[in-house]
Amino acid sequence: MSALSYAAPSTVQDAIGLLSGAKGIAKVMSGGTDLLVQMKMGRLKADLIVDTKKLPGIFGITESAGVFTIGAATSGAQLGEHEGLKAAWPGVVEAANLIGSTQVQGRASLAGNLCNASPAADSVPAMIAAGAVAVIVGPNGQREAPVETIVVGPGRTSLAKDEFILQFRLPARPARSSDAYLRFIPRTEMDIAVVGCGVSVTLDAQGVCTAARVALGAVAPTQVLVTAAANALIGHTLDTATLAAVDAAARAACNPITDKRGTIDFRIKIAGVLARRAAKIAYDRAGARA
Amino acid sequence: MTYVGNKADLKVVGTRPVRPDGVDKVTGRATFGADFNLPGQLVGKVLRSPHPHARIIKIDASRALALTGVKAVISAEDLPNIASEEAFVGEGPMNFRDLSRNCMARDKVLYEGHAVAALAATTEAIANAALALIDVTYEVLPFVIDVNEAMQPGAPLLDDNMYTANVEPKPTAPSNIAKRVHFKKGDVAAGFAKADVIVSGTYNTEAVHQAYIEPHAALATANADGQCTIWASSQGHFMIRAYVAKLLGIEIANLRVIPAEIGGGFGGKTVVYLEPLALALAQKSGRPVKMVMSREEVFRASGPTSGASMDVKIGATKDGIITAISSEMRFQAGAFPGSPVQPACMCAFAMYDLENVEVTGYDVISNRPKVAAYRAPGAPIGSFASESAIDELADKLGMDPIVLRQKNAVNQGSKTHYGVTFPEIGYEQVLAATKAHPHWSAPLGPNQGRGVATGFWFNIGGESSAAVHINEDGSVSVATGSPDIGGSRASMAMMAAEVLGIPVDNVRAIVADTASIGFTHVTGGSRVTYATGMATVQAAQNVVADLKKRAAMIWDISPDAVDWKDGEAVPAGANAGGFDPLPLAAIALKAGRTGGPIGSEVSVNAQGAGPGFGAHICDVEVDPETGYVTVLRYTAVQDVGRAIHPSYVEGQIQGGAVQGIGWALNEEYIYNAKGSMDNAGFLDYRVPVASDLPMIDAVLVEVPNPRHPFGLRGVGEVPIVPPLAAVANAVSHAIGIRMHDLPLSPPTICAAIDAKG
Known part of the structure; x- marks a missing residue:
């Protein structure tokens, strides 16, 4: 019977060294709310777990010149209690806070949610819509990558075996900017998104959209940045024609499967509905931040 | 005690005392099925079929047995081959052959998750590793999941010897239809001819699980002298005793079953899954064996209740008087016969006083886990079809759906389509x-x-035992054989207190094990407060009669001259003598001098639910x-x-x-x-x-x-x-x-x- 090794290094260099030298399957753990469950269910047999929670900078939220830096293992509960982050990025926070139960929120992290690489991860479409950047450390030092480049397929990321995410950065926002995230589940909580949609917008004084990003989850093997939906918003107030164009663009971006959580037709339809509704919330929030 | 018609005469019944099981449950002290442990116990695990339908060609456990820490492996070959025999100890009919083969597959696996082998090892990690070392050779067979497909000629057959029962003449070919049930009253064709409005439709439901929070768990020991004990949570420890004794060929007196607190059953814990396997592994290994299902195992291998496909047709006059109902209900039974199609056919239309009705049901096996009872078995499913159709009829008539029901409602004296x-x-x-x-x-x-x-649900009575004992300090112990899944300890204590005329706080009720109280049927059928309550009331009445006798002895008067009032013996009248009331505690204190301990155990087969x-x-x-x-x-x-x-x-x-x-x-x-x-x-x-x-x-x-x-x-x-x-x-x-x-x-x-x- 093979043994499982566990390490909780206190420096980034040690963590990278452990991952570089690992034989077999090495997994990086932050909150562990996905990883430990997968191991208990027998879906994953790891040889080494590198726990990041003792690393400097892995927890906490700081703001400098409007740029928010979020430690990769910062819990959903911590995000939800940060008034500044909630005011600037309500969509990112509401997405992160949808993950799991109250108990899970005490542990679940943005990095874990992203690197678990589920197409249905709640925080990921919101982070992509927000234009979030992942700060990645590895044997060659530090690099930065847009969040939408991290997940490459179900359960697969673009990170090397000895790389992990240390922090996320959310860009500074102009006035009249905000975001929103909606997911569809058949219940009120404790569920996995059938479809998720994040929308981030900046409006001018007349309520016309000047910048937008729209991202969908659970409608394709990875989250989808829907440029056509963003383009449908830019240059427009949220009138009926714009809403219809956003709906159509979102539906066109879908490449879903039929599974136990929803059919292809249902997911495509809901993607359009959520894109419209999330855009409405984001516009309303942005308008209120004049 | 005769029927207490006047609610105002009741002092305890109808009040809301703090629930006696509550503190233990909210503080985490309650001991559920998985909370029992014994020194030297092994961990038992089940190897389950990955196929919905396959013939078992060979099971080779040699690699598993070679792993250090593995103490025993069993498969069907290690268990008695049980012949077909109908029993009724649970909440529905049970065939011991099917029960045995459901606990451990013999010859064929009939659903994904069907137990193929079980083993016991010193640790959970070793047990899990050993499961992967049991080599099973299967011949994979075609399978069928859907109930309507399973009924079609040419569908893959689960049992080559199954000929639909209750069909005349007997079918010439086997099928997956285990049984036909049929209820007929009046003339349906004539009834529909009289109808101004007819609605008809086909209704489908899916299989659902009872979804109790506590997974199945059992701990078993087998001593060298043949005495066996099982600790388990269930809706009936006497049911576990009867089933396990039968499946393993043990004399009932040699098997004691100790009930745990139960974390939900809803009918799903009226059968055994792990208990016979844990005991067989304990017998083979010589050590206690504990088994606990994972949630995944609970879903794949226990419960659920049937999904169904049902046709309903209802005719009515324009005034809303139902003239005819016809219906066909096709129920999934899972891999063995025994769906609740019969109670579904009965309950679905029992609310209506009908002249013409014909209901046919089919019990159909397919490659799904065998269904178990689920709260009013069958009735929710059948009533989904009937009550949807009645609603559609009300819509079509433009009538208030409650008024429509009032026009056709059963009352005292109404004869149902099933004869009652x-x-x-x-x-x-x-x-x-x-x-x-x-x-x-x-x-x-x-x-x-x-x-x-x-x-509608029938509600039942049945066999129950209860004991009421007066303790030396005047407090009262009540013991019954009914696992408490819905507050029966509270209701038994309250009914005993009512009869004894004392506060309910002075009464403590427990669930006694199979060696400590008389036989008691499962907690199911909504029977416990009624039937076990009746045994408790009668035992308390016996105790009151005894208390009066003791008081008479102390006072040296005739027992007829003593009344029992508000927990005290009092002289029946002025002629009985001028004695001060004698409280229960005072009589209890002197019990040794008036004939010894005061108590009564009563066993009943309660009728008239x-x-x-x-x-x-x-x-x-x-x-x-x-x-x-x-x-x-x-x-x-x-x-x-x-x-x-x-x-x-x-x-x-x-x-x-x-x-x-x-x-x-x-x-x-x-x-x-x-x-x-x-x-x-x-x-x-x-x-x-x-x-x-x-x-x-x-x-x-x-x-x-x-x-x-x-x-x-x-x-x-x-x-x-x-x-x-x-x-x-x-x-x-x-x-x-x-x-x-x-x-x-x-x-x-x-x-x-x-x-x-």
Whole structure:
């Protein structure tokens, strides 16, 4: 019977060294709310777990010149209690806070949610819509990558075996900017998104959209940045024609499967509905931040 | 004690004392099935079939046995080959051959998750590793999951020797149809000829699980002298004793079963799965063996209840008098016969006083886990079809659906289509209370709909034993053989206190093991408060008679000259003598000098249970773009006879309604193309969470059952019967489309809205 090794290094260099030298399957753990469950269910047999929670900078939220830096293992509960982050990025926070139960929120992290690489991860479409950047450390030092480049397929990321995410950065926002995230589940909580949609917008004084990003989850093997939906918003107030164009663009971006959580037709339809509704919330929030 | 007709005469019954099991449960001290441990115990695990249907060619456990720490491996070859024999110890018919083969597959595996072998090892990690070292050679066979497909000629056969029972002449070819049931009253063709309006439709439900929070667990020991003990949580430790003794060939006196606190059963713990395997492994290894199912195993290998496909046709005059009903119900039984199609055919139409009715049911096996009882087995399923059709009829007639039911309601003296004539029942009172409830006339907003549905369950009595003992200090111990799944310790203590005339705080009730009390049938059929309560009441009455005798002895007067009043012996009248009252505690103190300990054990086979009826109103709002259903308001009205502990009764009604709402909206067994269950976990098997639900308003109607001293009826099962149709009728009204298939999940509703355009 093979043994499982566990390490909780206190420096980034040690963590990278452990991952570089690992034989077999090495997994990086932050909150562990996905990883430990997968191991208990027998879906994953790891040889080494590198726990990041003792690393400097892995927890906490700081703001400098409007740029928010979020430690990769910062819990959903911590995000939800940060008034500044909630005011600037309500969509990112509401997405992160949808993950799991109250108990899970005490542990679940943005990095874990992203690197678990589920197409249905709640925080990921919101982070992509927000234009979030992942700060990645590895044997060659530090690099930065847009969040939408991290997940490459179900359960697969673009990170090397000895790389992990240390922090996320959310860009500074102009006035009249905000975001929103909606997911569809058949219940009120404790569920996995059938479809998720994040929308981030900046409006001018007349309520016309000047910048937008729209991202969908659970409608394709990875989250989808829907440029056509963003383009449908830019240059427009949220009138009926714009809403219809956003709906159509979102539906066109879908490449879903039929599974136990929803059919292809249902997911495509809901993607359009959520894109419209999330855009409405984001516009309303942005308008209120004049 | 005769029937207490006047509620005002009761001092304890009808009050709401703090629940005696509550503190242990909320502080985590209650010992559930998995909480028992013994020195030297091994961990038992089951190897389960990955195939829905396959012949077992060979099981080779040599590699597993070679692993250090593995102490025993068993398969069907290690267990007695049990012959076909019908039994009735659980909540429904049980064939011991099928039970044995369900616990451990013999020759063939019949569903994904079917047990193929079991082993015991020193640690869980070793046990899990050893499972992967048992080599099973299968010949994979074609499988069938859907009930209608399983009935077709040419469908893969699970049992080559199955010829449909109760069909004349006997079929010439085997099929997956185990049994046909048939109820007929009057002339259906003549009835439909008289109808002004006819509705008909086909209704489908999916298999759903009881979803008790506590997984199955058992700890077993087998001593060198043949004495065996099992600790387990179940709805009947006498059931475990009977089943395990039969399956392993043990004399009943050599098997003692000790009940654990139970974390939910809902009918699903009226059979055995792990218990015989744990004991067989204990016998083989010589060490105690503990087995606990994972949630995934609970879904794949225990429960569930049937999914069904049902046709209903109802004819009525334009005045709303039903002239005829015909129906065919096709029920999944799982891999072995025994679906609840018969009670479904009976209950679905029992609310209506019908002249012409014909109902046919089919019990159909397919490659699914064998169904187990689930709260009012069959009735919610059949009533979904019947109460949806009645609702459609009301829509078509333009008639208030409660008025339509009132026009056709059964009452005392009504003869059902299955032959029984109802005694005192409260259906009319329930309908009147429902119609009068403010919910029924409250306004609705856009995209909102209201549904009403009613339901019936027989309620039963049966065999129960109870003992009442007066302790030396005057406190009272009550022991029964009924596992407490719905507050029976509270209700037994209350009924004993009522008879003894003392505060309920002085009475402590427990669940006694199989060696410590007489035989008691399972906790099921809504029978315990009625039947075990009757045994408790009679035992308390015996104790009162004895207490009077002791007082007479102390006073040196005739026992006839002593009365029992408010917990004290008093002289029956002025001529009896001028004695001060003698309290129970004073008599208890002198028990040694008046004949020894005071106590009584009574065993009964209680008859005369009171039938139960309920009516539920449900309001929903449907998001027309997504099909998402919000349950806005829910009212459940029920005739409970008389509530012993009203809070527990309301809890039963709320719990039943919630399980029914889950059944209606999102719960279902989802199978993939390989015949494998795709959602064997609480993430994707969606029971409602608390935030999905409004407060369920439970309304108690009390039409006493005069055959019980306190007038009670069983209450636990009726409340799960109406919700399926109540929710479906509400959704149908909200979207303006009659919904025929459960669950009413968002994709289903969305598709219906889109199809209508």
